Amino acid sequence: MxxxxxxxxxxxxxxxxxxxxxxxxxxxxxxxxxxxxxxxxxxxxxxxxxxxxxxxxxxxxxxxxxxxxxxxxxxxxxxLGMLFQASALFDSLTVEQNVMFPLIMYSGMSKSEMLDRVNFCLKRVNLVNANHLYPAELSGGMQKRVGIARAIALNPKYLxxxxxxxxxxxxxxxxxxxxxxxxxxxxxxxxxxxxxxxxxxxxxxxxxxxxxxxxxxxxxxxxxxxxxxxxxxxxxxxxxxxxxxxxxxx
Amino acid sequence: MNIVFHFGRYFIMMYRVFSKPEKFGIYRENTFKEMISLGIGSMGIVAIISLFMGAVITIQTASNIDSPWIPSYTVGFTTRQSVILEFSPTIIALILAGKIGSNIASEIGTMRVTEQIDALEIMGINSASYLTLPKIIAALFINPFIIIYSMFLGMFGGWIVAVSTGIVTSNQYIYGLQYDFKPFDITYALIKTVVFAFVITSIPAYHGYYTRGGALEVGRSSTRAVVYSSIAILVVNYLLTQLLLI
The missing domain is CATH 3.40.50.300 (P-loop containing nucleotide triphosphate hydrolases)
Structure with a gap:
């Protein structure tokens, strides 16, 4: 609340x-x-x-x-997680690296655990086989999905x-x-x-x-x-x- | 008033930049990436400028020596002193202020206008430190190597032109390079280099970080970053020379 x-x-x-x-x-x-x-x-x-x-x-x-x-x-x-108007994905990182970013910073997970979590989040937003694409290669809708996946990666309490x-x-x-x-x-x-x-x-x-x-x-x-x-x-x-x-x- | 505001905001930002990083491992990794990007990426332009700079100094010195009482090795001596004391540390710093400075300001400025910096902040990351500290540390570490490399190439450029045009002999030129060498000159040049490295990374980072608006403002920030870091280099160069050599 x-x-x-x-x-x-x-x-x-x-x-x-x-x-x-x-x-x-x-x-x-x-x-x-x-x-x-x-x-x-x-x-x-x-x-x-x-x-x-x-x-x-x-x-x-x-x-x-x-x-x-x-x-x-x-x-x-x-x-908290936030989805921005223009998605605000990090252009220099791939989809997988974008979603993994908050996990690397805070989760303390191993690389394989992080990868599992990334794949789970991407699957949750119905985005598969896009792990190695860069934000510039995605459509607007796909960018929003990656933004949501990144926002939920750390199980936020507020979105x-x-x-x-x-x-x-x-x-x-x-x-x-x-x-x-x-x-x-x-x-x-x-x-x-x-x-x-x-x-x-x-x-x-x-x-x-x-x-x-x-x-x-x-x-x-x-x-x-x-x-x-x-x-x-x-x-x-x-x-x-x-x-x-x-x-x-x- | 405007200058005071910018100074104040710059120092507040630097305080944030040098606060404790969230995760050392990520910062270390980013610092190595920046060393490659800022350092290795600048080697080509530094090599070209240094070679030609040394060559031109050699020709100009030789053409200005009319008196037979002035020994020929003066050409090598003057080239060495000019390259070590001023041309390599200062001119290369000005060139890097253009290359690295505009790159940093536009990269961070674009991240600002596309809300990527807001995204970092929302994740609880100290964005000023995350984006700027690796660049500053990388430049502080790699720039002295670039400048030593530039000094060597500058003197080498002078040697090539001296030998190929016959202005002075190779032996005379090399004798001049070694004549009355004071190791403190290198120390002085490296002190300047380290200070300039801080200037050419922190000032563009400041201008990029506080960009507001869109693509046009990113371009303006980039231009401002180059102009102000170049001015800062010239002012700091004067102050350090006054402090260290007199």
Missing amino acids: IEVKNISKAFGEKQVLKDVSCLFERGKTNLIIGASGSGKSVLIKCIVGLHEVDKGEILYDNRDFKSMDIVKRREIRRE FCDEPNSGLDPQTSILIDNLIQEITHEYDITTIVVTHDMNSVMEIGEKIFFIYKGELWWKGDKNSILETDNKEIGEFVYASHIMKLLKSKH
């Missing part, structure tokens, strides 16, 4: 997050949604400590992340996904979404997904936080989001032609 309490963040004069509080539950896919520039990516980066919050608290299972020194933060970070579907076709997007949800349930981890993709919302939105102009505007789940009469959510959800058509049919 991750709890953020009243966090605010400004870049210079620009206030990006205003007093945001959320409770991200364990064993569920928690979605942070909102329009581009609403502050959702800044929120996830504040939670993992890539940006320092100006005020507020971030609690990882009641452990106050903000007040920790850098050494203790690194210990927490070893419990963060920043726009996991960006640049992917609708079918691959659904595969990645389902994979994230399956892993969340299978390992009973706290997963936070930042997205603006309504397909993802409807596919895996077990808990949804809608950020609007840096504020937590609404929270609910994939069923309640279609029924809310909140104007800003309505504009976000029914922005696309297909959603408008669906709405008119109902």
Whole structure:
């Protein structure tokens, strides 16, 4: 479980997050949604400590992340995995070396144990026979899968996904979404997904936080989001032609 | 104010770079890889520059000696002093600042803009140290060998041109190389080399590490890295010369 309490963040004069509080539950896919520039990516980066919050608290299972020194933060970070928008795979390493990287750094496993774990993770994300390929040789969807495999290599307690579907076709997007949800349930981890993709919302939105102009505007789940009469959510959800058509049919 | 900000941030980064590594084995392995990349990869360009540099110094010295009272071996002596004291340590450092510096800044800068550095941080790794320390250690270790190699080739280049053009005889040139040799000159050159090695790795690493934006900014960081490390080499060269030779 991750709890953020009243966090605010400004870049210079620009206030990006205003007093945001959320409770991200364990064993569920928690979605942070909102329009581009609403502050959702800044929120996830504040939670993992890539940006320092100006005020507020971030609690990882009641452990106050903000007040920790850098050494203790690194210990927490070893419990989390993150899938980045552009996958952020190390270009100089092969798929196998990318997934093995966190294991080499922290696991204390033997080479053969690490290799077994790498193959298990790659099989889990349905990526076989790609061990010796470099990231540049992979498609966008394959890169995301490697990113997920790397994120789960150390059995994380927390999984963060920043726009996991960006640049992917609708079918691959659904595969990645389902994979994230399956892993969340299978390992009973706290997963936070930042997205603006309504397909993802409807596919895996077990808990949804809608950020609007840096504020937590609404929270609910994939069923309640279609029924809310909140104007800003309505504009976000029914922005696309297909959603408008669906709405008119109902 | 801007300069103070950059100095402050540079020293904070260096503090992080020299903090205890997560896993010595990985750092050691990376240091060896960097030695090959930074050291062996620079041998070719260093050889070409050094040979021609020595040849040109020899010709210029010979062409400027008009008086019959100045002995012929002065050509070898001057070539040796110029190569050891200044050309090999400083000019090669400037060349390496361009080659290695731009390479380091663009490599780390690209990792920054593609979120690879964020990925390292998320894994709980001290990214500044992981990416920079092996490069600095590798350069500190390998650059003195490169400079000694450059000195040898510089003097050899001078010998080739001296003998092939008949400016001075081989014996006179070699006598000049040996004449009034002070071992401290080599020490002085190697002290400079080690300091320059730190400059040409740490300054580009700093510029790469704090790159913001996209491909355009990576290019700008790379350019800034070369410019500032070259300026730093010239300033440090003056300070060390003042300190060690006067």
